[in-house]
Amino acid sequence: MRLTCPLCGARDRREFTYQGDAIMLTRPSNDDPTAFSDWLHLRDNPAGRTRDLWYHEAGCCAWLVVERDTVTHAVHSVALVEGEDAD
Incomplete structure (x- = not known):
């Protein structure tokens, strides 16, 4: 699988570390x-x-x-986290 970093361009998946679901960006209040x-x-x-x-x-x-498909391994989009609404 290849990911296209918005800063570095297309790279092999081995340059990246998977950190889990992006739901971690939307932390609920304590x-x-x-x-x-x-x-x-x-x-x-x-x-x-x-x-x-x-x-x-x-x-x-x-x-x-x-954003990717876990069945087909197709990558649909790659965006910087700072471009996300991470309230």
Whole structure:
């Protein structure tokens, strides 16, 4: 699989480290311990299209949101995390 880093261009997947579901960008408030615990510990594992966090470890050290298909391995988009709405 190849990912196209917005800063470095097309690179082999081995330059990147998978960091999990991009849901980690939308942390709930600590006011609701149950919602926070669910956000931290419960993960969906869907077959098909996903939004994931990747770290470009062997390149520019950027955090990326990668939209990809876990069945076909097709990469649909790659964006810098700072371009996301990460409230």
